[in-house]
Amino acid sequence: MLPIDDSPIVRDGKSLILAMDHGLEHGPVDFEEVPEKLDPSTVFETATHDAVTAMAVQKGIAEGYYPSYEDDVNLLAKLNGTSNLWMGEPDSPVNWSVDYAAEIGADAVGFTVYSGSNHEVEMFEEFREVQEQARDYDLPVVMWSYPRGQGLKNDTKPSTISYATRIALELGADIAKVKYPGSAEAMQHACKAAGDMNVVMSGGSKTDDYEFLSTVEAAVNAGCCGLAVGRNVWQREDPTRILDALEKVIYEEETADAALEATE
Numbered sequence: 001m002l003p004i005d006d007s008p009i010v011r012d013g014k015s016l017i018l019a020m021d022h023g024l025e026h027g028p029v030d031f032e033e034v035p036e037k038l039d040p041s042t043v044f045e046t047a048t049h050d051a052v053t054a055m056a057v058q059k060g061i062a063e064g065y066y067p068s069y070e071d072d073v074n075l076l077a078k079l080n081g082t083s084n085l086w087m088g089e090p091d092s093p094v095n096w097s098v099d100y101a102a103e104i105g106a107d108a109v110g111f112t113v114y115s116g117s118n119h120e121v122e123m124f125e126e127f128r129e130v131q132e133q134a135r136d137y138d139l140p141v142v143m144w145s146y147p148r149g150q151g152l153k154n155d156t157k158p159s160t161i162s163y164a165t166r167i168a169l170e171l172g173a174d175i176a177k178v179k180y181p182g183s184a185e186a187m188q189h190a191c192k193a194a195g196d197m198n199v200v201m202s203g204g205s206k207t208d209d210y211e212f213l214s215t216v217e218a219a220v221n222a223g224c225c226g227l228a229v230g231r232n233v234w235q236r237e238d239p240t241r242i243l244d245a246l247e248k249v250i251y252e253e254e255t256a257d258a259a260l261e262a263t264e
């Protein structure tokens with residue numbers, strides 16, 4: 001793994017990655033309640049908040065919108081991604097290369113690996129190629145480490161999430177992004193399984209302020225180095241307010257209660 005503390009996508013050892021690849025992964029349905037967010041510029045504006053260390057997007061969004069924000073936002077190039085229309089075993093085609101991401105100005109690359117899927121072998125091989133090319137550019141590699149597939153009944157059980165962080169470490173990721181395994185103890189074990197590699201929690205579908213922030217608080221206390229989040233930020237009416245609160249919970253290690261009180 002790279003010594004990533006000096007990377008622009010890390011601030012004081014922590015990261016807050018704002019993800020906006022949902023138009024591909026889930027489809028426009030994710031924007032139904034916030035139709036103005038269909039315009040990617042609105043989410044790039046949100047990503048200019050100091051708490052955000054990188055914005056994760058697919059190629060077309062990076063090409064079209066990142067040039068206007070390159071001075072204010074760090075780009076995490078999400079290199080693979082699939083649509084919700086795909087009905088086969090979990091898989092994720094590689095949509096752009098590390099070379100092209102570096103040319104556009106990426107500060108890091110991201111890659112989904114569905115361990116346990118029938119496509120695991122090809123996905124590991126594709127990850128190998130991406131990881132080694134990223135080393136040529138000194139770009140940190142964030143693995144969306146999502147064990148998933150017909151053999152896996154529960155993709156958030158503690159042993160699965162610990163396996164997910166460990167797979168990311170073994171395959172050479174610099175940051176693993178994993179789902180919350182349901183308890184602080186389980187997250188602590190998953191962070192231990194990752195050795196010295198940074199682990200960030202995945203945001204998930206939108207929940208209320210307190211529920212969301214207290215899960216982030218638990219994850220940070222368990223050893224997580226932050227969050228990679230989409231809907232729980234940009235589906236909110238006031239994304240700036242939740243980012244103000246996240247800044248307190250993640251970087252200042254305040255409680256969810258204190259962060260909410262301070263941002264009311």
Ligand SMILES: O=P(O)(O)OC[C@H]1O[C@](O)(COP(=O)(O)O)[C@@H](O)[C@@H]1O
Nearest residue numbers: 019021022025203204205229230231
């Ligand atoms: O595969 P899933 O569980 O539908 O989630 C995929 C989405 O989750 C993310 O990893 C994080 O976004 P959310 O915080 O909205 O869950 C996105 O990058 C991606 O589009």
